[in-house]
Amino acid sequence: MNNNTKKISALMALSxxxxxxxxxxxxxxxxxxxxxxxAADQANQSSTIKVLxxxxxIADGYKATAxxxxxxxxxxxxxxxxxxxxxxxxxxxxxxxxxxxxxxxVTGQDQYSVNKMLLTLGAAPEIINGTLYVxxxxxxxxxxxxxxxxxxTLTIVSEEAVKNVTERGVIxxxxxxxxxxxxxxxxxxxxxIVLNLNDDTVFKSAEGKEISLGDLTLGMNVEAVHSAxxxxxxxxxxxxxxxxxxxxxxxxxxxxxxxxxxTAGTVERVQTTAGxxxxxxxxxxxxxxxxDHVILNITEETxxxxxxxxxxxxxxxxxxxxxxxxYSPVLxxxxxxIGTAWKVxxxxxxxQPQTDGQADTEQAx
Numbered sequence: 001m002n003n004n005t006k007k008i009s010a011l012m013a014l015s016x017x018x019x020x021x022x023x024x025x026x027x028x029x030x031x032x033x034x035x036x037x038x039a040a041d042q043a044n045q046s047s048t049i050k051v052l053x054x055x056x057x058i059a060d061g062y063k064a065t066a067x068x069x070x071x072x073x074x075x076x077x078x079x080x081x082x083x084x085x086x087x088x089x090x091x092x093x094x095x096x097x098x099x100x101x102x103x104x105x106v107t108g109q110d111q112y113s114v115n116k117m118l119l120t121l122g123a124a125p126e127i128i129n130g131t132l133y134v135x136x137x138x139x140x141x142x143x144x145x146x147x148x149x150x151x152x153t154l155t156i157v158s159e160e161a162v163k164n165v166t167e168r169g170v171i172x173x174x175x176x177x178x179x180x181x182x183x184x185x186x187x188x189x190x191x192x193i194v195l196n197l198n199d200d201t202v203f204k205s206a207e208g209k210e211i212s213l214g215d216l217t218l219g220m221n222v223e224a225v226h227s228a229x230x231x232x233x234x235x236x237x238x239x240x241x242x243x244x245x246x247x248x249x250x251x252x253x254x255x256x257x258x259x260x261x262x263t264a265g266t267v268e269r270v271q272t273t274a275g276x277x278x279x280x281x282x283x284x285x286x287x288x289x290x291x292d293h294v295i296l297n298i299t300e301e302t303x304x305x306x307x308x309x310x311x312x313x314x315x316x317x318x319x320x321x322x323x324x325x326x327y328s329p330v331l332x333x334x335x336x337x338i339g340t341a342w343k344v345x346x347x348x349x350x351x352q353p354q355t356d357g358q359a360d361t362e363q364a365x
Contacts, residue, residue, distance in 0.1 A: 047062065047063040047064075047152060048060050048061075048062055048152065049061035049062055049063055049070045049072075049152055049153070049154055050152060050153040050154070051072055051073075051076075051077070051153075051154050051156065052153065052154070052155045052156065053077065053080035053081060053145075053156045053157075053158075054080065054081075054156070054157060054158055054227060054229045054231075054238070054239055055196045055198065055227065055237075055238065055239025055240075056080060056196060056231055056237050056239070057180055058073070058076040058077060058080050059073040059076035059131075060073075061073065061133070061136070061154065062133075063152075068123070069122075069123060069135050069136050069137060070135070070136040070149075070154060071123070071126060071133040071134065071135055071136070072133060072134060072135075072136055072138070072139065072154070073131050073132070073133055074094060074105065074125070074131075074132045074133065074134045074138075075094075075131075075132070077134070077138075077139060077143075077156070078096050078143070079232075080231065081098075081139075081143055081145060081156075081158050082098055082158075082229075082232075083096045083097065083098045083101075083143070084096070084097050084098065091106060092106065092107035092108075092127065092132075093105060093106040093107065094132060103142055103143075105125050105132075105134060105138075106125065107124075107125050107126070107127050107132060108124050108125065108126075109124055109125070110122065110123060110124040112138065112141075112142050114142055119141060119142065121135050121137045121138060121141060121142075122135070122137075123135040123137075136154060139156050143158075144158075144159060145157060145158045145159070146158075146159075158229060160227075160228055160229050163227065163228035163229075164225055164226070164227065164228065164241065165225070165226055165227070165228050165238075166223060166224070166225050167185075167186070167193075167223070167224060167226075167308075168185075168221065168222065168223045168224075168246070168307075168308040168309055169185030169186035169187075169192060169193070169221075169222065169224070169307050169308065169309075170185060170186070170219060170220070170221050170222075170305070170307055170309065170324070170343070170345050171183055171184070171185055171216060171217070171218055171219060171220045171221075171222060172184050172185065172186075172187060172188040172192060172218065172262065172264065172286055172324060173188070173194075173218070173286060174213075174216055174217070174218065176213060176214070180196065180197075181196075181197045181213060182194050182195060182196050182197055182237070183195045183197065183213075183216060183222075183224075183240075183243065184235065185222060185224065185307075186235075186307050187235065187264075187307065187347070188262075188264035188284065188286060188324055189235075189264065189284060190234040190235055191235060191347075192235050192307075193226075193230065193235055193236050193237070193238060194235050194236065194237040194238070195224050195226055195237075195238065195240035195243065196237050196238065196239050196240060197213065197240055197243075198239070200241070201213075201240055201241060201242065201243065202241065202242040202243070203215065203216070203242075203243050203244075203245075204242065204243070204244045204245070205244075205245050206244070206245055206246050206247060206248050207248075211245065215245070216243070216245070217256045217260050218256075218260040218261075218262045218286060218287070218326055219256055219260050219262065219326035219342060219343045219345075220245050220246075220247055220256065221245075221246045221247055221305065221308075221309035222243050222244060222245050222246060223243070223244045223246055224240055224242070224243050224244075225240070225241045225242040225243075226238045226239060226240040226241060227239045227240075227241075246309055256326070256342055256343075257327070257328035257329070257342055258328075259328065259329050260287075260326050260327075260328070260342070261285075261286070261287050261289065261290035261291075261326070261327055261328070261329050261339075262285070262286030262287060262290060262324060262325065262326045262327075263281050263283055263284070263285055263286065263290055263291060263292065263293075263294050263324070263325050264283050264284050264286060264322075264323075264324040264325075265281045265282050265283015265284060265292070265322070265323070266281070266282060266283060266320060266321070266322055266323075267279050267280065267281060267317060267318065267319055267320065267321045267322075267323055268280045268281070268282050268319065269319060270317060270318060270319055276297060276298075276299075277297070277298040277314060277317075278295050278296065278297055278298070278338075279295070279296055279298065279317055279323070279325070279341075279344070280293075280294075280295045280296075280336065281293070281294055281295075281296065281323060281325050282336075286324070289329065291331070291336060291337055293335075293336040294325065294327070294331070294336050294337055294338075294339060295336055295337070295338045295339075296325050296327055296338075296339055296340065296341035296344070297338065297339070297340045297341065298314065298317075298341055298344070299340060299341070301342075302340075302341045302342065302343065302344060303342065303343040303344070304316075304317070304343075304344050304346065305343065305344075305345055305346070306345065306346055306347075306348050307345060307347065307348075312346045312348075316346055317344065317346065321346060321347075322346075322347040323344055323345060323346050323347065324344070324345040324347070325341050325343075325344050325345075326341065326342050326343040326344070326345075327339040327340060327341050327342055328340065328342065
């Protein structure tokens with residue numbers, strides 16, 4: 001078990017605590033239903049709570065006073081945990097389903113139905129500016145997630161999130177700014193997966209040395225250990241525990257340019273002249289300074305790989321193929337500009353072409 005998995009396990013074992021380490025209160029109170037909260041009331045809330053679900057930021061919660069537990073936006077919370085929410089406008093209730101699990105909450109009633117049993121949490125659901133909020137203990141007691149607090153941030157982890165997945169891919173985007181850094185691998189745009197990073201994420205080189213997020217560049221082939229839980233967004237996002245760079249440092253063919261540019265798109269033309277092969281890519285730039293349309297020279301040092309870093313043949317770079325080209329910013333001033341490819345990633349389809357006989361059989365069905 002790696003250190004990050006141990007940390008996640010430790011997180012799962014902790015009790016929810018806020019303000020001096022005290023656990024969330026859950027004193028039943030069904031005699032005084034909580035009223036609807038107005039916009040004016042919301043303006044008086046004393047504290048905004050940042051909420052992370054399985055490593056992904058969701059809508060902020062709030063904590064009205066120091067002696068009350070945080071309130072979380074129900075739809076944002078449950079959708080992040082994979083629940084379906086049906087809203088009943090007539091009685092201001094919400095039904096939540098996930099597989100065989102079912103629960104129902106009613107605005108203003110501290111009675112939470114869990115598989116036909118009633119549970120009280122000491123706080124009733126509230127509607128603020130059209131958003132239904134529930135107490136943070138709802139995530140723990142009703143949805144069976146693990147909740148911990150640090151300062152004004154709540155971290156919520158589902159039971160499935162402790163399962164690890166290891167996969168390889170080529171980096172197509174790096175977000176280093178802000179509070180939530182991330183790396184995208186396995187595709188560009190809506191393809192691939194976004195690896196959400198945090199202070200506990202470990203970065204290693206191919207030689208096993210510890211490195212940092214700043215050492216990563218576009219086009220690097222990496223192996224990531226991340227949660228089995230992903231968001232339903234495109235591309236999906238997931239908490240990530242470790243990233244290992246598979247490219248060998250110091251190798252001329254493996255070492256990326258100082259400033260890597262990238263273009264993802266379709267090969268419009270392949271041309272070989274005097275032993276030099278060029279491919280023309282038209283699509284979408286991966287960096288602000290990169291072109292959407294570029295011609296790349298393929299040399300003996302150019303890496304030709306699939307998304308997992310496996311080598312592919314030059315003959316597989318044909319017109320119509322979907323590729324991602326990585327290259328240095330040294331380009332000609334022509335239109336489109338011409339440069340030299342450091343790495344070209346070929347997107348290989350999982351769909352195998354049919355033979356004539358197979359096509360006839362499918363039509364007959």
